[in-house]
Amino acid sequence: MTLAPERTQTRSASVNSRLRVTSAEPRPQRPEFKKSGKPNPAAHLSPEQIEEIGRELDALRAEVMDSRGAADAAYIRKVIAVQRYLEMGSRAALLFSGVKYRGVRPMWWLGTAGLSVAKILENMEIGHNVMHGQWDWMRDPKIHSTAWEWDNASPASQWKHSHNEIHHTFTNVLGRDNDLGYGILRVDEDQKWALFYLFQPIWHVVNALIFEYSIAAYDLELGGYLAKKNRMSEEEKAQFRKNAQETLAKIKRQATKDYVVHPAMATATFTGSTRHTLTANIVANLVRNVWTNTIIICGHFPPGIETFEKTSIEGETRGEWYLRQMLGSGNIRGSKAMHVMSGNLSHQIEHHLFPDMPSNRYAEIAPRIRDLMERNDLKYVTGTLAKQVGGVYWKVVELSLPPKREGTTRRATILRAAKKALRTKSSGRRY
Incomplete structure (x- = not known):
């Protein structure tokens, strides 16, 4: 394996190193009820029990991270190779997508399906996880969180800030974690209702279809800028404009690649495939957007997960941070293929506990995490894809x-x- 020098990078969201294993001052017993009146699912745990949970999870993390090696490196390299060959083969098939056989365009269907899968793999199992720093230990300059730029509208640097640094630090904290409904959805009873939310079933469907652009706007913090631009300093406005230019440039590159360059390449085949290649790229991006949105909402918004008040994280220890990750996430049961296609975010609980752990190891530790939670009388939220999707859509309608x-x-x-x-x-x- 070729080793590259360690790179300077933004703060990792791994175990949240800003938190101590124990508190300098005694931590209070958690109240039986939240301020909203809802039961506190961790009220039965003493501060000492929570610290013990933290120590057990620290030990599990060290055990797995110390065992990383050639098999893990071979896994991610194989996934990347499969994704790239699948994309190249699919794009080659689309060069002949205009050819009909018995009234059907077989190359369009083959190319569109393959390209959809390739885009999902690149975004989920590769891009998302590489940018979390899961493979930085390999010191491969081509598979490193500081170097990877994914096939998505959002620039990697902006996504890493909003996702790795903010979301994974303040998971499900009301008023701190903007991923909690992305500012357009009410997904928990403790979120204050407003007239805007009455239409959220519509926003939710639209958001799924254009998800890569929604994430780009979210990472740019467009909503926050529009809400407070009159109160922003000139330096803050200049920084926003700089970020906006970066986002627009990325969107332009993505659109040029999918909607200009590849359709134009089909012109050379003289098979009438230009228009069909264009529609295939549109469909593949829609499929990728809907699938990505589906996996993410099933990990963050299904019935049974918890939200937290701002005051509850004051002086938070690492054990308490771990506890919040376990209670604020949900898993999806399924086949190995489904786990790979989800970027192993079907193991969302394990991912939130250890964001920089190689994704292929989540299935290995999942039974131990579930055992830990059940031993401490904590609910391990999991279900089939259909169950989790149905639960989220019910919440979106009910909480509108x-x-x-x-x-x-x-x-x-x-x-x-x-x-x-x-x-x-x-x-x-x-x-």
Whole structure:
């Protein structure tokens, strides 16, 4: 194996090194109920028990990370090779996608299916995990978190900041983790309801279809910029403009590759495949977007996962951070092929505990994580893909409505919110 010099990189979200194994001051017993009135799933654990969980997970992590070797390196190199050959073969097939045989364009179907799978593999099992630093230990300059640029609209540098540094640090903390509904979905009862959420079943479907562009806007923090640009300093505005230019340049490169260069290459075959190659690329990107969105929502929003208040993480120890990762994530049961196609994010609990652990090792440690949680009377959220998807979509619809309150109806709450919005809009016109 060729070793490259270690690279300077942004702070890893591995075990969250800013946290101590134990606290300098005694940690309080967790209250029986949250501020919202919901039961606290970890109230039965003493601070000492939580610290012991942290030590057990630290030991498990050290055991696996110390055993990384040739078999792990061979795995990721094989996945990358399969993905690249599959993409090249699929694009070659699409050069003849205009040819019909008995009323069917077999090369279009073959090329589109292969390209869809190749894009999913590149984004999920390769890009996402490489940029988490899972393979940095190999010191391969071509498979390194500081060098990888993925087949996605969002620039790698911006994604690593919003995902590795913010999301994995503040997992499911209300008001701190922007991944909790991406700012457009209400996915937990403790999120305050607003009239905007009434339409979230529509936003949810649209978001899935254009997911790579939604993530690009999210990583850019476009919503935050629009909300507070009048209060931002000139330096902050300049930084946003710089990031926006980087994002637009990445989108342009992606669109040129998929919607100009490859369709144009099909022109040389004289098979009438230019238009069909274009549609194949559009379909492959849609399939990749919907699949990626589906896996992510099943890991973050299924029934049974917990959210946390800002105050609950003050002075948080590593054991408490581990606890939050376990309670704030959900898994998907399935075949080995499904796990690979999900980037092993079907083991979302294990991934959130150890983001920089090689993804091929998650299945190995999953039974031990489940045993640890069950021994400590913590719910290990898991289910089939159909069950998790159904649960998330039910939540999206149910939580689009205001919470039920004694003495009023949901309809009355919606009408009051609509009237208030109209008054605010009318007031704005007068001024």
